[in-house]
Amino acid sequence: MNYEELLRRTAAGAAPDTAEIARLLQAPDEAAEQALFAAAYEVKKEYCSNLVNLRGLIEFSNICTRDCLYCGIRKSNRKVSRYQMSIDEIVAAARCAGEFGYGSVVLQSGERSDPEFVEQVTEILRQIAALPWDLGVTLSCGEQSPETYRQWREAGAKRYLLRIESSDPEIFARIHPPECHYRDRVAALERLKTAGYQVGTGVMIGLPEQTWEHLAADIDFFRRMDADMIGMGPYLPQDDTPLGVQHPDLPGMAEQRLQMALRMIAVTRLVLRDVNIAATTALQAIDPESGRERGILAGANVIMPNVGDVAHRRDYQLYNGKPDLDENSAQVRQKLLDSLARIGERPRFNAHGDPEHFFTRMKQR
Ligand code: 5AD
Numbered sequence: 001m002n003y004e005e006l007l008r009r010t011a012a013g014a015a016p017d018t019a020e021i022a023r024l025l026q027a028p029d030e031a032a033e034q035a036l037f038a039a040a041y042e043v044k045k046e047y048c049s050n051l052v053n054l055r056g057l058i059e060f061s062n063i064c065t066r067d068c069l070y071c072g073i074r075k076s077n078r079k080v081s082r083y084q085m086s087i088d089e090i091v092a093a094a095r096c097a098g099e100f101g102y103g104s105v106v107l108q109s110g111e112r113s114d115p116e117f118v119e120q121v122t123e124i125l126r127q128i129a130a131l132p133w134d135l136g137v138t139l140s141c142g143e144q145s146p147e148t149y150r151q152w153r154e155a156g157a158k159r160y161l162l163r164i165e166s167s168d169p170e171i172f173a174r175i176h177p178p179e180c181h182y183r184d185r186v187a188a189l190e191r192l193k194t195a196g197y198q199v200g201t202g203v204m205i206g207l208p209e210q211t212w213e214h215l216a217a218d219i220d221f222f223r224r225m226d227a228d229m230i231g232m233g234p235y236l237p238q239d240d241t242p243l244g245v246q247h248p249d250l251p252g253m254a255e256q257r258l259q260m261a262l263r264m265i266a267v268t269r270l271v272l273r274d275v276n277i278a279a280t281t282a283l284q285a286i287d288p289e290s291g292r293e294r295g296i297l298a299g300a301n302v303i304m305p306n307v308g309d310v311a312h313r314r315d316y317q318l319y320n321g322k323p324d325l326d327e328n329s330a331q332v333r334q335k336l337l338d339s340l341a342r343i344g345e346r347p348r349f350n351a352h353g354d355p356e357h358f359f360t361r362m363k364q365r
Helices: 003-011 018-025 030-048 087-099 115-129 146-154 169-175 182-194 212-225 242-246 253-272 281-286 291-297 329-342 356-363
Strands: 051-054 056-061 104-109 136-140 157-161 198-201 229-234 276-279 346-348
Touching: 003 018, 003 030, 003 253, 018 212, 018 253, 030 051, 030 253, 030 291, 056 087, 087 104, 087 115, 104 115, 104 157, 115 136, 115 146, 146 157, 146 182, 157 229, 169 182, 182 198, 198 212, 212 253, 229 253, 229 281, 253 276, 253 281, 253 291, 276 291, 281 291, 291 329, 329 346
Parallel strands: 051 346, 056 104, 104 136, 136 157, 157 198, 198 229, 229 276
Antiparallel strands: none
16 A cells, blocks of 8 residues: 555544554655645544644643653752742632633643642642633643542542653663653553543654654554543753763754654544644744644644743753743733634634543543
8 A cells, every 4th residue: 555545544534553653654755744744634623623722831840759861850950940839829820821711721740749749739729620710620740649640630630641751661761760660650541541530641752762663653552542632742852861961962853853743743643533632842842933833734733831920931941942931921822822823723712622532432431
């Protein structure tokens, strides 16, 4: 079967196997790549027309107990000044998302699981639930116990993002510290499903020694996990991390990883269809003018603009080149609206923007 035929069949709903997914990712030329993006964008429009779901992103603490080899806020990076926003600051940021009509917020932080942290998050969730806006709340706070996941769910969180980072156990082991286990990550994802969350996962794209076959296996992992949401972006070396020092960027590599990431978005959309897929900030870090818009045109349907104070933005740099470091949330919002309008897309205001997949998955249980 030639590429065109494989793409046509997949776009029509046939389920490709992992080898076929790898072929789809490796569009042989520019025209094939454009056809891939166009087909994925059509499927995106089938599920949410020309609307993009927004989530106000609140990076509420960079204190982290983990030492992931790629991440700028890893525990042993002494160059980072650590912060934790107060509950009032966090709720004010959520209020800002409500006022902007974003409909949902994402609370993201470094990983901690001490009782004080668990209680703080619970209190934040309760206060956000009491706000006059009906906000869909997503958490992105790493691996936690079943009890913690349950407690946060009951306090009002409905979605959880926990990336597998790479579905290949060997790559996973190479980029994580020894105490961080692949099987624990998978178990945490299962736990989140049991606790009733809409579950999001994802990977970094363009990691050292990662091949198209690995990336195809990642998409197959999302399918087997029955994920509701996918967040993935290009890997970006961070100067103060072991991985970043070991494998510094050569000219052209960032643009290449951006291209790989866009293909991953497109093929993931074609294979998983009714899930939410984020056009992540990492795309924008490589192409500040149109990274996220290119993500939407390749099949993504979610954007997560920052809300809240710019004060801490510099201290939450997971990678080099984070965009919008000095722009306040109103400026971020205006820029986003303008750039969406340029590609003929509109934000879906004042809605949670749930992925259809979650409801289908619930019915099948
Ligand atoms: N490059 C790209 N993405 C990164 N993340 C962390 N560090 C980097 C990096 N150097 C991503 C991880 C994590 C998410 C919050 O940020 O995938 O899950």
